[in-house]
Amino acid sequence: SQTIHQWPATLVQPVGSPLSLECTVEGTSNPNLYWYRQAAGRGLQLLFYSVGIGQISSEVPQNLSASRPQDRQFILSSKKLLLSDSGFYLCAWSDGGNSPLHFGNGTRLTVT
């Protein structure tokens, strides 16, 4: 069966520090991969998605970037964090077509 791993679970970082969140998927090949951010009371916002290695689409302009160095690995990064980057970050995958999203357990990021 397929599983998705996301780490770390929680992270506290100072303003201006770099960020790297990692997500890996097991049990499937060539998944679509996604990064969502969840801010309190604001639902989920799609940040990036990828349909293949090295293919990244950004949905909103921001201080973050994403990379997909391997088929089942998706990384969310920032060179310098802002206070507004605080939130709950969720990685997800799907097989495309009619398949729904499957989410990881998320990373709670607090920028201080």
Added chain:
Amino acid sequence: AQSVTQPDIHITVSEGASLELRCNYSYGATPYLFWYVQSPGQGLQLLLKYFSGDTLVQGIKGFEAEFKRSQSSFNLRKPSVHWSDAAEYFCAVGAHGTSYGKLTFGQGTILTVHP
């Protein structure tokens, strides 16, 4: 562009009572609709989905939802709520012709269950 509105930010029900969570969407064609549930500090779990066909869809944990095109709604229901159903619920819409991961989510409804 599509949008989703969940009018109720917070709902409180007693255990054993029936439940209905509202979801209204805006989309120019037939949408793909989903309900997800999120426990505190966790990711989202898919409860059910509507793509086409029968407008009443059954999901996991005894939940069902009905797609009503005329009302642009996809309300989630459960006949008898259990304490373990306390969580946050998200309705989401996807557009035809795009990757299914590009979902638009509502702001969520927090469900509290009283014993």
